[in-house]
Amino acid sequence: MMRRPGMRERRPASSGEMVACSSMISTVKPGSFFMQPAYEVRTALLKGQKSRRKRANRPIARPRARGPYNLEGMVTSYTAEDIRGLVDAGIALTSELSLDGILLKLVDVARTQAGARYAAISVLGDNGEISQFVTSGISDEERAKIGHIPYGKGLLGVLLHEGASLRLADLAKDPRSGGFPPNHPPMKSLLGVPVVSRGRIIGNLYLTDKQQAEAFDERDEETVRLLGTQAAAAIETSRLREQLESLARLQERERIAMDLHDGVIQTVYAVALHLEDAADIVARSPQEVGAVLDQSIENLHQVIKDIRSYIFDLRAQVSEVSDLPGAIRELAESLRVNTLMDVHVSVDERAAGLLEQDQALALFHIAQEALNNVGKHSHATTVSITFEGSSAQGVALAVEDNGAGFDTSNRAGREGHGLRNIKDRARAMGAKLTIDSKPGIGTRIIVQLPAARVKGLAG
Template identity: 35%
Template sequence: MERNVPAPLPAEQRLRRLKRIAILAPAAYMLLLLLGSQLLERLLPSPWAIRLAVIALVLIGIVIFAEWIFRIIARQQATLAQQNAELQALHEAGLAIAADLDLDKVLAQVVDQARRLIGARYGLLVMRDQVGMPPIVFASGLPADRECQLSEITSHGLLDQVLREGRTLRIDDLYLYPGERRFPEGHVTLRMLLGVPIRSGDTILGALYLADREDDTPYSPQDQLRLERFATQAALAITNARLHRRITSLAIAEERERIAREMHDSLAQVLGYVITKASAARELLGQAGRAGDAEQHLRQLEQAARDAYADVREGILGLRTGLDPSQTLLQALQRYLERWREQSGIAVDLAVEPPGDELTGLSPIAELQLLRIVQEALTNVRKHAGATHVTVQIRKAGDAVTVTVTDNGSGFDPEAHERTGYPRFGLATMHERAEAVGGRLRIRSQPGHGTTVEVEIPLRQQALAVGGTDARLDRG
């Protein structure tokens, strides 16, 4: 049945009690000596004998009192050492389950670490899933073909109350509850069980069960308290992992939406143009004397196909270029610029101020968004600017990083572009990415004088806008 752990005596209260005993015990002993000295005067003939007897009694009292005090101190030190060891073990277990953000790995770590923390033979974690769906089960210490069996005995009766009602159970002998030990045939023998709920606020996320200790001793109230504390840490780690999974799913959905939008704005239009030109060329080929016109349409169709091919290759390059944990933003950018130069045939230079700076201080999300903005700006240069040279400059000053992409192309009128309201050249996407990490984007351009895209992002800006969450995806 459920057992409540007795509340330990507060440290201050124990100390006050010890102080009172340390004062009252010697005082009481001295009072006994005074009373006993009168008896000694009757029993002993000389004053010297009486004094020696009193001194002997005082020394005996001192030795006994000192021994008692030192035993208390030793016991307190042992208790503190044990508590420190338990806290250290609990801390290490908490670090282990918080070291990963993959939900399945976190759940497996929870049951493994709980079993090691308490010294249990078997462990089981049962997590609630969606309504109407079977629970998610993770086992530890059991053969793979027996893992599902342990979950069968937790789905009814007292054991189910842990998951259903959030009750803590500590059972010394399951055989005292015949209705509760419905073990499947061939199941491992279980006798002791400790089960605690895993809560997040008022919500029961799941239940953690431990069966039988390695040393075959019953679970103690201290074991229950430790497991309950561990369950609190586990709830936080599980909640974080679930949030990370949700953010990752949202990031995937948003990246798909972005790719679909870009395909609609570029590739779909090019393919529509190709279809139109191919149809026109086919009709002209069937008409006498129109071969020259058909050839012109075919040349235009070929150029459109080449442009689409370049767009696809550049899109693939951009998607393949992420931020690996083993490399810096500058290294990823240098690698991308080299490949972009090879594909586009446009010269590109990279300048960093101050020279040699590795651009540390940006959050992972900000780093990825900065890389994506540079990629988008270079895509615009290749498709629309007609440029022969591009300069990418990165400047770190104060509490911000500024990146400029400058080309020597045809340029355009930014004011006329804003009046059209049409997100040409991917400017709207770049603005969204900059704002997602607390930055700002500026465009400077003039017809015939090239274009400069400038983005400024604050250091360590932790923007959690959904548009920036794909940084976690690229970092794996």
């Protein structure tokens, strides 16, 4: 097949590369707003692969567009390099945590895939104005010289407000163009697509200065629109995460306020009343003041203990555990510092190294909940944490204290949040949970994971 001057040779993707791209797309969770485009891409990949086998010795012609993406036509003309770029973009959605990092990866991929000199993506805030602007192809120094991010006027306003894609060979000739600010690099050809989520424009993705060609073509537009769909998924996911975190912070504030009102504030108020009473009786019955002051001092010690307990409960949540023994020791040290208890730790390093990441994380959270309960409710002076493993018994985590204890046969309807969490986590990982406690004796919690569920111990 004849190629235009400067046109790179396109090699069809191999079967392995097609499978890699298909597997990447299949990781999208069912039911998400990104699922339908991903399903269409995967279907088109498989159809395109079969189609190429049948016409391996015939030249490939570009099919007509069939809808907004023409996915089957796109995939059959993709090179291995194209597919690797799209796979990279998909991986970015799961490997990056920050929205800026995801968007930067997407604009880099879009610029490479379409052969552009520059690329950028803008994200609209709640007020309808551009709140984020991520670029590719322009250095930080050039960005600083340009100054303020775009205001969304001119041709960018067309993308943001009219929702229409733009492909221009010379953007300066379009009457809607507003020109460039000082120190802005010259740009000629333009390809821009709106970023749309559930029928609402939330940003735009655009590229300028097509390399080795006068203008961007239909295939470039289809590719960029697909990447725009990925961008929309990333933006909406980031916003949902922020909303959930905000809700969690609000719920935590309400819980702390309630705990402080029911506990610390009431105790401090009682101390104030006792001291006022002591001031009234000091002249007529000085011998009674000592008892009042002793009670006030005892109440203040309880306030200090309660505040330490709240501090211990406000530790950061952990999403992965690379060193379970070290993490358990840190929990133990935090308990010792905040409660002044005598804490003993014994951890089998070898057994801990045999656990899968999800198993280690679950056991860490169980230890965290158990020690939190000890610190808040047990009134113990001593606590021990042990973790051990054997081929016969599997691995076991035990937390034992010498505190107040409770009647395990009489807790219907009064089970605390922490204990429920421990039971749920043990059940989810297939572990056996034993809770042994008696009033005045203390409490022992044992979580045992059978050897069959531990790879290094399974026979």
